[in-house]
Amino acid sequence: MRKALLPLLAAGMTLLASHAYADSYTGVYNGFDYESSMLILDEEKLFLVPEEIDLPDMEPGDVVTVEYEDQDDILLVNSVTLSQ
Numbered sequence: 001m002r003k004a005l006l007p008l009l010a011a012g013m014t015l016l017a018s019h020a021y022a023d024s025y026t027g028v029y030n031g032f033d034y035e036s037s038m039l040i041l042d043e044e045k046l047f048l049v050p051e052e053i054d055l056p057d058m059e060p061g062d063v064v065t066v067e068y069e070d071q072d073d074i075l076l077v078n079s080v081t082l083s084q
Contacts, residue, residue: 025075026065026083029058039066039077047075056082 027041032055039047039055047066049055058064063083068075 022067022069022078024065024067026063029062029064030060032058039080041066045075047077049077049080053077053079055080058082 025041025045025047027045028043030040030043032039032049037049037051039049041047041064047068056064058080065081065083066075067078067080069078070076
């Protein structure tokens with residue numbers, strides 16, 4: 001019985017490891033690169049913003065929180081909110 005479960009457990013672990021995971025990051029807004037659709041925070045943290053995501057009106061220096069998924073080292077934005 002145990003030997004039969006090991007391959008299933010290994011397959012499940014592989015699936016979990018390969019999926020994207022959601023996370024959040026709070027930092028200082030530096031700008032947006034319209035050519036690459038990249039949101040820039042803390043002068044070095046880059047997030048890819050899909051077309052369907054609406055961004056709040058932001059000014060450099062604003063503190064924002066980004067909800068994102070890490071997909072193979074690409075930080076894909078789900079939402080952006082201004083911190084109060």
